[in-house]
Amino acid sequence: MLIQKRLLVLFELLNKNESKISCKALSKITNVSERTIRGDIAALNSILESHGAAIKIKRNEGYYIDILDLNKYQQYLAEITQDIMEDNDIPNSPIERNKYILRYLLYSDSHTKLEDLADQLYISKTTILNDIKSIKSILSRYDLNLISKPYYGIKIQGNELNIRKCISENIINRDFENYILGITDEEVEVFKNIDLKRLQEIVLRYVHEFHIEFSDFSLKNFIIHLAIAISRVNNGHVLIGELDNLPEDSYLKKAITPIYAEIEEYFNFNIPSNERIYIYNHFKSKSTPKLTAKDNTDEKIIDYTKNLLDYIYIHYNFDLKNDTTLLNDLILHFKSILNSKYYNQNKANPLINTIKSNYPLAFEITLTAVENIFKQTVYTFTEDEIGYVSLHIGAAIERYFDKNINCKKVVIVCGSGYGTSRLLETRLNKVFRDKLNIVECLSYNQYLVHDLNNIDLIISTIPLENKNHPVILVDFALLNKDIEGISKAITDEPIVYNKVLSEYFDSNLFLKSPNVNTKEELLNLMCDTLNNNDIILPSFKNSVFYRETLSPTNIDDFLAIPHPMELSAISTKICIAILKEPILWNKNTSVSLVFMIAINKNDYFEMDKIYDIFLKIINSDDLKYSILNCNSYENFLNLLQSII
Template sequence: MFPYNRLNEIFYYIKNHEFTKAQLLASQLNITERTIRGDIQVINDILEPFQLQINLKRKYGYYLEISNQELYEEFLVQLDSQKKSTLDTPSDRIKYILKTLLYRNDYITLEELSQDIYISKNTIQNYIKQIKQTISTYNLEYITKVNYGVKVIGNEDDKRKCLIDQVFAHDFENYVVGFSHEERAIFKGIDLEYIQKVIIHSLDAQNIKTTDFSLKNLIIHSALMISRIQNDCYIHTNNQLKIPKKTSYIVENICKQFEDYFHITISNGEKQYFYLHLVANTDYEVSSLNVDDIRSKVKHLLNIVYFDYSFDLRNDEILVNDLFYHFQSILTNKTFSINKRNPLLNTIKANFPLAFDITLTSTSKVFSSPPYTLNEDEVGYVSLHIGAAIERCFSGQIQRKSTILVCGSGQATTRMLEARLNAYFNDKITIVRKASYKEFISYTERELKNVDFVISTIPIESPYIPAIVVDFSLTNDDIESISHFLSNMSIDKTQKTSQFFDESLFIKLKSVKDKNHLIRMLCEKLEENHIVNKNYYESVIKRETLAKTNMSDFFALPHPMEVCANETKVAVALLDDPLLWDENDTVQIVFLIAIKQGEQNDIEHLYDVFIEIVNNNKLQQSITHCQNYQQFIEILSQNID
């Protein structure tokens, strides 16, 4: 169609945007605007037989003018047909074969399939092995009939789930912008723009909200429904599912428009299918969930976060409301057995691991009974709310040092000293309590555990925290003493990082039998140093069953279900040979975390270090090459900013 790939890039960019300026295209493609103008002339020559043209509007840029929608669709299909000859990767070819098998109602020979995408018989046999394994998880069966060929059989609902999960790309950034060649090729002859227009207009008319990603999901599910009906493949009616009257109007209205435009008949089973995806991808409230129960679960969740991790988010009204509505949506989907993919899951786990882990362990306790247990995709969404609340509530406080003000001269002098301290050190300290000498000496270690130091007008000693004696007038010498004290307290990040590691908790191995064996070795190291008890291993293994703990191709971060250590430490294992960690994933760096309850600052700092390692491939490589603890801590110190 287009003689070279740059023309493809220019055409698709202009097609997917209302207006596109020449300088933007030139910048993105690293060519001159003059070359852009020449390329567009070539493109227009090719578009002319299809009554298409790229025009230029002054001050706005280039746009695609469509004079004949039918010819436009035909052009896109022809353009997409080029894709078949460019199925360069095994993944692309497997998707193509899988799509073909799921759309065929009759048998097809492997010879036909191999000729269709220009691969050998041996290669297609290898692909079929992978396809068999994939479809088995959707209750689908691959069958062979002598002299006829092969086909995939199973329920239509399961076939559609397989198509959505395995054939369609869910790359967040590209998925929500327009329609890809693959989507147009699969939905050949189906006007995706019309489906989009009907759905957007209908949702807007009912003031139903949705996200860009969910809107695209609903469009794709609608197109899939239409294409499968055209292929004589139907969803059967579920007699247990009743569409509520208030929802029936919008479902009937949209389906009627689809029927008239595409000349199809949409059965009750298909209307139920559309209804379920309408519920899953919008804020439309249709379920009769127990509102009080959801509020109780939110309260329970935030209590767990507080008591296990010392992040008190219980009075964050924004978080409470966000969680209430989010859980309402999740539980509605679960009522109808709808699972929504989270396109940001890997990004969330890599960049917000603390929020994800807090959410995973906390929700596993609140939603512990099937069918309402949360999967990783759902936990990922909830963790964004938890992470945002932690930022709101704690990001501005963590840098300040907490202090108790002890003054024995009465309230007036206490107020004066407090005002003077706040005037000089407002951004460096937080006075968490004011006390008399008698009150202070009665405080236990537990009551002082979150206090950094004491400022007192009375000579005072505490076995638990340091103290500075000042005059109630706060002289210049006093100010200098406090400043010097604060400087000494603020040890640099490297020192703060190294305190969590220890040579006695470090092992270097060539290889190890399996993941569980290595975890047990690291747990024994922690137990020998009296950091954890003997139940720690079981808790770590239990956490491994909930979700993956490998953060990258090199790095795994196992940890227990509870915050239950006597001290915050990290046991480290470095491996010469990659260790199979989860299914097909291997690692060479393993950090087993032990965290003491109540040490939220330590938790946040540690996870910042982990994020830095995950996002620095060079650092991961350097760590794997360390031969001993000294080299490891030196590399870590050099690279942690």
């Protein structure tokens, strides 16, 4: 080799990065000390000096490669291309390295020495020991143990079903779009001895032939579990003991039989009876049953669903009980979830983070309602499952809002003639349908003398001033900004947003750089602040902490919105904490801004506007930066005023 592996990793980082990289960043990425980085830089420079380049450092910015002779440097790059390609198999980041080690151990039949793993990955013994701690934590979630044998090394021990589940959930990257679009390079690498594309082709052919319904995500999951089964059996790891077999569906059985046959023929793979049960269970649990709400539906599920909608009405003022679409969708969905739970087949939700970040109101209502309705039953719901249910609830809330928007009486004022005003009227009716009642189209002179007593809104193509009625100035072409302005006027958004800022925020509840170090300290401080201002009921604090045990309340890696399980506030207020340093909110995420919400039942109807403000914050990096640097409550309030 022309260059040592560790130096090659460092060289790649510098070569492919267009910006400068600090010594601290390089140390963190490669997981070696800054002193080692500086030594490696010197070693690299001794190599590069004869190949037309040098690694230099710019103060306060970092290291970069300065190309002195382009021809020499390009020739050198060509010489080490093979080394770089070979090195791509060696993980560079701690996350990639943990996945690599876990996969290696899960598929290893014999003990492995830590020294050998460290040499293989070009890392220190200390680093490998730290990695093993992370691996043990992952394995414990699957009742798997990492056993050690003196002079031989370490080995994973545990149930084969649990090993397969661990492989499925930790080795395969389920990035939603890439995952469902086809076979990824990573999957090809994991299943080196299996033709995944041929496996996919076999499955798809019979799924289409027999018209079996799958979501794209679930179908890909089935193919991956099929590949896991083949790879494990080929390595001598078969399922032992009696497996629970899902009730047999004759049509699904008929569809999967030719899949078994083709797999056995193409992959030279005899499928043992237990493996057939394993494969069939995944095939059935991941397919979508063709049901209607009346198909042998357990009466308990109907009762649970109606009780859920009653709970939402009583506690949140959203009357969704007469939404037959929602009722049928929830009955079918709960039947599918509870059926899967009975056979211990929980479905992963690839969109859970997107749902929590973009539809927080629907998620919170669903989580609280499900927790309260099902707490007296044998069923507990995962965060993934609640995310799926919240999609149905969110859609119903949108329908509810659309239905309850009062039709506004409108006059159109247009200075370009009657024909122009009629065309604008047609466009408005097309966009807003039943939300506008266009009473009349007026010229400017007609407008000056017209009786507007019963009018709610004036839409005009010319600038107007009217003290008694809101005026929306629009372009004749009805641009997107015009549609947005009319939408806000129809829903009274400016009025509601101003109420949110003026009534729900308070300078006494503004905590700038509070002296806390942990999430628990901060939650206690914020609850006490609300309590000292006579805003909350005694049950509030315990309920806030209980809510955190169900699912973390951070929306992203910047903002968290802790709140209680029930509406236990005397008045609606929001306590704000802007942190000097980010606080660890859960095992993976830290936050810098916290809004603790205390909601009175009478105000819940306006909560969607509060959540809209939160979403505007997390979608604007500039706004995040400004909030962190604001030095007063007035400054903070002005920032929020600027986005509504």
